Amino acid sequence: MRQLYFxxxxxxxxxxxxxxxxxxxxxxxxxxxxxxxEPKIKSWPKEFADKLPLNEAFLSFQGEGRYIGQPALFLRxxxxxxGCSWCDTRFTWDSDLIEExxxxxxxxxxxxxxxxxxxxxxxxxxxxxxxxxxEPMLHQGRLPALIIQMRExxxxxxxxxTNGMYKPSLAMIDSIDWWNCSPKLSNNGLAQSVxxxxxxxxxxxxxxxxxxxxxxxxxxxxxxxxxxxxxxxAAESIILMPEGFTRKKQISNMATVNQLALQNGYRxxxxxxxxxxxxxxxx
Numbered sequence: 175m176r177q178l179y180f181x182x183x184x185x186x187x188x189x190x191x192x193x194x195x196x197x198x199x200x201x202x203x204x205x206x207x208x209x210x211x212e213p214k215i216k217s218w219p220k221e222f223a224d225k226l227p228l229n230e231a232f233l234s235f236q237g238e239g240r241y242i243g244q245p246a247l248f249l250r251x252x253x254x255x256x257g258c259s260w261c262d263t264r265f266t267w268d269s270d271l272i273e274e275x276x277x278x279x280x281x282x283x284x285x286x287x288x289x290x291x292x293x294x295x296x297x298x299x300x301x302x303x304x305x306x307x308x309e310p311m312l313h314q315g316r317l318p319a320l321i322i323q324m325r326e327x328x329x330x331x332x333x334x335x336t337n338g339m340y341k342p343s344l345a346m347i348d349s350i351d352w353w354n355c356s357p358k359l360s361n362n363g364l365a366q367s368v369x370x371x372x373x374x375x376x377x378x379x380x381x382x383x384x385x386x387x388x389x390x391x392x393x394x395x396x397x398x399x400x401x402x403x404x405x406x407x408a409a410e411s412i413i414l415m416p417e418g419f420t421r422k423k424q425i426s427n428m429a430t431v432n433q434l435a436l437q438n439g440y441r442x443x444x445x446x447x448x449x450x451x452x453x454x455x456x457x
Contacts, residue, residue, distance in 0.1 A: 211363030213257025216269040218312060226316055227252040227275035229266050229308070231286055233294055236302060237447030239354050239413060240385050241333065246302045247287055251275070254309040256337055259363030260389070262419035262453060266308035280320045288327060298328035304335065304354075311340035318345040338386070341374040353384035359398045361391060361417065370402050379407045387443065390431050391417040396438055412440040421452045 218227075229250045236244045252275040254267035265273045278286070291298060303324060305317060311334070321332050331351045338355040355378050358369040378384050386407055388399055399412065414435045416427035424445060435442040 211259045213259070213267075213363075214269040215254065215257045216267055216272045218253040222277065222313070222316065224316060224319075225277045225279050226283060226313055226320065228278050228283060229273060229275050231283075231290060233290055233296070233301075234447065236304065236333070237450075238415060238443045238445045239387055240352065241302060242443060242446060244302050245296065245300060246304045246333075247290060247329075248304045248306055249283065249287070251305070251307045251310050251313055253312050254307060254337075255312060255339060256309065256358065256362070256364070256369070258358060260361070260417060260419065263306075263308065280316075280323050283320055284323050284327065287324060287329070298324075299330050301329070302331045302333055303329050304333045306335040309337055309339075310334055311336045311342070311346075314340065314343055314346045318343075318349045321349040336378075337369075338375050338378055339369075339371045341371075341377045342381070347381055350381075351383065353378050353381060354387060355384050356387045356389070357403060359388060359390070359395050361389065361395055366398065366402055372406055375403065375406045379411065384411065385413050386411050387413045387415055389417045390414045390434060391427050392430070393434060396434055409439050413443045414440050415443050415445060419448060419453050421449055424448045 229252045231247065231249050233245070233247055236242055236246045250263070250266065252266045252272065254261075257264075257267055261267075264271045287303070288298075291301060303321075310317065317334075324332075332349065333352045333354055334346075334350050335354045335356065338357040342350070342353075355375070357375060358364070360366050360369070362369065375386075379386075386403065388395065388403075390396070403412075414431050416424050416431045418424045418427055428444060432442050434440075
């Protein structure tokens with residue numbers, strides 16, 4: 175599928191969208207993880223005036239999880255509360271790397287979304303809308319209004335990608351068709367006491383429309399899943415994904431993670447966007 179991008183082309187073709195001197199590869203990420211990790215999280219405005227900080231909008235396909243291969247419109251929003259060490263979208267939250275967002279109204283985002291689909295001769299009913307970030311649940315007070323308006327124009331399936339640290343409101347539960355919840359393990363450089371919010375995880379699981387995708391690279395990660403998350407969610411809802419935002423790292427981890435999934439009765443998902451395009455943006 176030919177891509178049409180909302181954000182202009184950047185100097186760097188990595189997912190960090192920064193000049194080459196700031197583009198990180200797996201080797202540099204390994205060096206970062208060897209020292210104490212302290213994310214530089216950009217604080218978000220206290221008042222958005224009912225608008226949403228859209229970083230980018232683009233058409234592609236869902237590259238991981240239950241709806242892998244599904245044509246999708248991605249709406250990516252700025253800001254995150256966590257800041258994982260291996261995050262491939264640091265340009266949405268890292269104070270050194272963050273890109274300026276477009277603070278747009280519901281009407282403006284809906285109009286942009288419609289134009290993107292028309293340019294590709296796609297019907298809204300055939301495309302999932304994926305709300306992502308950053309951490310889109312930071313904006314849950316304003317997302318239902320966007321979803322309501324987009325549904326009026328024929329968009330009929332909304333996924334959200336969240337770290338599972340925010341308990342959803344009733345409006346969000348009613349609005350979202352599928353929760354792609356990615357709870358974090360300590361392989362993100364942070365303590366599990368920081369990563370886990372049991373009440374939020376339980377609330378998302380209770381919707382009955384959620385998968386829980388874990389980024390994994392060793393058997394130690396499985397022990398953490400069992401200790402911190404299996405008391406809250408069923409094993410059938412768990413999907414393991416290989417850690418790594420380059421094609422080389424994905425391929426090197428896939429066999430190990432696949433075996434860990436088989437041994438523990440979990441599902442496995444590759445990250446097709448990485449396998450096809452590496453760490454290229456807006457894919």
